[in-house]
Amino acid sequence: MAGTEIVELAKRRGFFFGSNGAYGGTAGFYTFGPQGAALKRNVEDAWRDRFTVAEGNQEIEAPNIMPEAVFEASGHLDGFDDMLVECGECGESHRADHLVEGATSIEDAEALPGSEVELLIRDHGIACPSCGTPLAGQDVEDFNLMFATDIGPGDSQPGYLRPETAQGIFVEFPRLKEYARGRLPFGVTQVGAAYRNEISPRGGLLRLREFTQAELEQFIHPEDDEPPLWKVADVEVLLYPADEQEAEDGDYVETTVGEAVDEGVVGSPWVGYYLGVAQEWYERVGVDMDRFRFRQHLPGERAHYAADCWDAESEVDGDWIEIAGFSYRADYDLSKHGEYGDDAFTVFQRYDEPKTVERATVDPDMATLGPEFGGRAAAVAEALEDLAARDPDAFEADAVSVEVDGETVTVDADVANFSVEEVTENGEHVTPHVVEPSFGVGRTVQTLLAHAYRVDEVDGEERSYLSLEPALAPTDAAVFPLVTNEETLVETARSVANDLREQGLSVAYDDSGSIGRRYRRQDEVGTPFCVTVDRDGLEGDGPDTVTVRERDTAAQVRVPVDGLADALAPLLAGEDSFESFLDAYETVDSGVETQ
RNA sequence: GCACCGUUGGUCCAGUGGUAGGACAUUAGCUUCCCAAGCUAAUAGCCCGGGUUCAAUUCCCGGACGGUGCACCA
Known part of the structure; x- marks a missing residue:
């Protein structure tokens, strides 16, 4: 087996080896030796040349540790949780949320608190899929894949080691857009470590608890921006779309990037563009393109943020391993950070010509609303604003009614101070969409070694x-x-x-x-x-x-x-x-x- | 996290209830004008903890690490 020979070579010649051997070793952590560190650095440099420099993008370096709030917004605190329930009889662990979804009509059991899932397991008499013993009464435990830590002493705030380098880019978007002078599209890259407390690290460099990612976040205008697809339109790629994977006799699709986008096999031209760029890059750094493909994620496989996702996969030792992911993350991340964070995660896009539009506005008389509605006055005013935008005609009556906290409230139309103004709009605030090519550096190193390994006679x-x-x-x-x-x-x-x-x-x-x-x-x-x-x-x-x-x-x-x-x-x-x-x-x- | 198997110089392996041996590699010297040659010598090892025993690398238990399967997995 080539795999064991590579592992032996890697240890003997100093490419990589399991860390902390003197203390028994630590699963999921590898040290790159002198040869491996040099090779890895060369991979990173080659990646920079192509994805940062040649694309005219900017590289940043964000901290590895970030505060809890970032991951509340990103969804990693919830979405990266696995709910595990262990069978008391046979000891098998199962995904509690999956069991509940299978036995009930609930579609997103992962969003429920663990205690509720425990009740659902009891009420529906859910049994262990392995041995059939009822799971009622077993604890549902959260296992979050993020490494937790404390930031600062004493009443410190909780922090986490980043599970992907991407968040370091997203949270700094308000400043990064300034560096891009507010112009879309622009891209920001980062090469660095990411951390996941994997349940079971396996396969050498393949699934580690600390690993290196090279990520590009390409920020685009959701409608207006087009990638320079012509640059890679003729690049030949081997695609393995989701429907082919699910078909009985599914097969690869050999095509070009241009055709794949034209025919909708690859939904996003931006994703298509980066598949082409990646194809050429992988070839240049020495991946055997006969052992390389792009595989589309199956619908159930996608991450919580991804609208569409393709993986670059290489064949190593008979197995296909994921070495990069190409996600269309839409506005998921920036919207979330805009919602949770303080700053503006939007870009102001100037129109070619200023637009004059009629806009219905209200200027509620708070001196009247305040005494009348007390603490709810602000909510009433907000409801009036919503109504003005939605249904200006309502203000033609003497009194208008709005719903506040499920209760219908009626105020005099005069109090609302309704008017229709002509305003000049020079542009609009747009939440950019994100296309994310994300490369695993260690897995690329592993692939290069496996594909470069030869035996001959001299x-x-x-x-x-x-x-x-x-x-x-x-x-x-x-x-x-x-x-x-x-x-x-x-x-x-x-x-x-x-x-x-x-x-x-x-x-x-x-x-x-x-x-x-x-x-x-x-x-x-x-x-x-x-x-x-x-x-x-x-x-x-x-x-x-x-x-x-x-x-x-x-x-x-x-x-x-x-x-x-x-x-x-x-x-x-x-x-x-x-x-x-x-x-x-x-x-x-x-x-x-x-x- | 569960199950099975494994862990002996740097690497790959053999072996044993009385602390171990080979191959390759490495180092030094000799040799050597082009592809892992030869000779001499040297360095270097029983994963960790507990138990049984006069004595444990060996047997038992637990752990760590690795491999495989299950589960899980941007």
């Missing part, structure tokens, strides 16, 4: 190597003296390594063991180029040369030391391939066969 010996894209590889180049019994070679190799480092390359130096062993070490961590200093390169009339060996083919060319970093730069950036080295330089016949 010179009749089996070798394993990581065929990572040079731009993503943890190390740019390794430098060796061919042999160590000649001081000149060692010294030169050290100085070549230093020179390359000074010019910004990430370089490994190794003079231990045979040359073949050193090549294999680098192959195994995916270093794309090995630079070897040999006697042939230092002797002779011309300038000093070294050999440069390409990882996947083990092919070698002889390259002048002078300007080596510049020569390697386009290859490391992924802008050129080793082919051009083979053309430009003398090849070295090492007599090595790869297959």
